[in-house]
Amino acid sequence: MNLQLFDTYERKVRPFEPLVDNKVGIYACGPTVYNFAHIGNLRTYLFEDLLIRVLVANGYEVNHIINITDVGHLTSDADTGEDKMELGTKRTGMTAWELAEFYTEAFQADLAKLNILAPSVWCKATDHISEQIEFVVDLEQKGYTYATSDGLYFDSRKLKSYGHLARLDVEGLQAGARVKLGERRFVTDFALWKFSPPGEQRQMEWDSPWGRGFPGWHIECSAMSAKYLGDYFDIHCGGEDHIPIHHTNEIAQTEASKGTRLANFWMHGYFLQMDKAKMSKSTGDFLTLDVIGERGFSPLVYRYFCLTAHYRSQMSFSLESLEAAKTALTRLYETAFSWGEPGTVDEGTLTRYFDCLNDDLNMPRALAVVWELVRSNLPGDVKKATLLRCDEILGLDIANWEMDQVDVPDEVEELVKAREAARASKDWAQSDELRDAVNKLGYAIEDTPGGAKISTLD
RNA sequence: GGUCGGGUAGCCAAGUGGUUAGGCACCGGUUUGCAAAACCGAUUACACGGGUUCGAUUCCCGUCCCGACCUCCA
Numbered sequence: 001m002n003l004q005l006f007d008t009y010e011r012k013v014r015p016f017e018p019l020v021d022n023k024v025g026i027y028a029c030g031p032t033v034y035n036f037a038h039i040g041n042l043r044t045y046l047f048e049d050l051l052i053r054v055l056v057a058n059g060y061e062v063n064h065i066i067n068i069t070d071v072g073h074l075t076s077d078a079d080t081g082e083d084k085m086e087l088g089t090k091r092t093g094m095t096a097w098e099l100a101e102f103y104t105e106a107f108q109a110d111l112a113k114l115n116i117l118a119p120s121v122w123c124k125a126t127d128h129i130s131e132q133i134e135f136v137v138d139l140e141q142k143g144y145t146y147a148t149s150d151g152l153y154f155d156s157r158k159l160k161s162y163g164h165l166a167r168l169d170v171e172g173l174q175a176g177a178r179v180k181l182g183e184r185r186f187v188t189d190f191a192l193w194k195f196s197p198p199g200e201q202r203q204m205e206w207d208s209p210w211g212r213g214f215p216g217w218h219i220e221c222s223a224m225s226a227k228y229l230g231d232y233f234d235i236h237c238g239g240e241d242h243i244p245i246h247h248t249n250e251i252a253q254t255e256a257s258k259g260t261r262l263a264n265f266w267m268h269g270y271f272l273q274m275d276k277a278k279m280s281k282s283t284g285d286f287l288t289l290d291v292i293g294e295r296g297f298s299p300l301v302y303r304y305f306c307l308t309a310h311y312r313s314q315m316s317f318s319l320e321s322l323e324a325a326k327t328a329l330t331r332l333y334e335t336a337f338s339w340g341e342p343g344t345v346d347e348g349t350l351t352r353y354f355d356c357l358n359d360d361l362n363m364p365r366a367l368a369v370v371w372e373l374v375r376s377n378l379p380g381d382v383k384k385a386t387l388l389r390c391d392e393i394l395g396l397d398i399a400n401w402e403m404d405q406v407d408v409p410d411e412v413e414e415l416v417k418a419r420e421a422a423r424a425s426k427d428w429a430q431s432d433e434l435r436d437a438v439n440k441l442g443y444a445i446e447d448t449p450g451g452a453k454i455s456t457l458d
Numbered sequence: 459g460g461u462c463g464g465g466u467a468g469c470c471a472a473g474u475g476g477u478u479a480g481g482c483a484c485c486g487g488u489u490u491g492c493a494a495a496a497c498c499g500a501u502u503a504c505a506c507g508g509g510u511u512c513g514a515u516u517c518c519c520g521u522c523c524c525g526a527c528c529u530c531c532a
Contacts, residue, residue: 029532032531038531041531045532166527167461168462173460191530216530218530241527269532308470317470320482328481331481368481428491428492448494453494
């Protein structure tokens, strides 16, 4: 089966064809770096990693761009007062610049831990201020802007196609609007450039033809994607929350300026839903990769967990289901390890596997094929070779997995030896007593044909 | 309030107008001194009420519930 992908713009699955030869340009909306990424954020990057691995497997040469939104406004115009970047600087004592750098590095480290392939280019909004200003100047010359006392705005009603991506009901939006218009002329108008508040010195601000200030959020993506991928490129992705506002506005800017619709495919990763642990970023109380790591779940367990749901479905998170993923993944690792060296690949399995993936990245079904392979009667070396090919997409690093080497204290070692002796003389009472003693010290014993296997008790 | 998307077994989660998704847990069996692990097998579904149809979990309508966005959340 040839690759087919769901396009939010057309709201359907359709065949994927690159715009140029076999090259694919992808722009993925990156994080705003005022805090750690939570596991919900990371699900979206896992989806994009899946997409990229499948494109590569289909023989395409992928040029993958991720942006870093490292400029946010520091003086809030929200009703509640302080904005997130400012809270971040207060919380940590860092400057806005230090804050951005710190959380950018933390984010990149998280991606690496999740075995997410690094993009071709990382681009920061603050490194592309002039490109953004040029973009806005062009929009201004084409008559799509107007100024208010706090910034330069995009006049969304000038663009007939505005809101097509999200199928926005503009009249309905206006009727049900919760947000104050302020000086904006229409509810869907948005800032291209915001002025620094009078009499205040922002940590991040630049001169522009309209006055000192900083770029609106949406313009960075239109400007940077144009720079690295051209005005019209293959795939633009991000989280589902970006459909109605951010991506809608990116499209509006680019259509107004360049006359193209920006990307051929628009793809969106859907949210992770939390049960008890809420993703309340405002309190700083949310689950990060490090937090679940402290609870005994490795990053690749989280990766596996995410692979069990389709990227276009919201997924329910709980420690219970993460535990299920951990058990399944451990079984997969141990079983694959037991197969030894790889032999020849089973092409039938591989074909079924990639057919699932080429059908809009249906990883849950592809994973079912993997488990059928695992439980099949094929020889171990064939299973191993086939599984390793599957792992080029799974990204679980199956080839390098090894049994945990547990450091066993001498005390425990002695008890285990004594127990082995007791078992050899069939003194089961003594043997069980010694096993209890080992358990009390925090270690578990499993009797295998190769001798006692010792592990730490959870 | 407006717009959009969902409700599948104990949990997570695919999919389909009629034929076993898959994983985890649970139960039974094999094996093992016992236990664990492993392997084999079985059970538990399509929110509710109507409609279309030979047949609906799948299509249509309504109801209830959940979520997303409208707040520079992925």
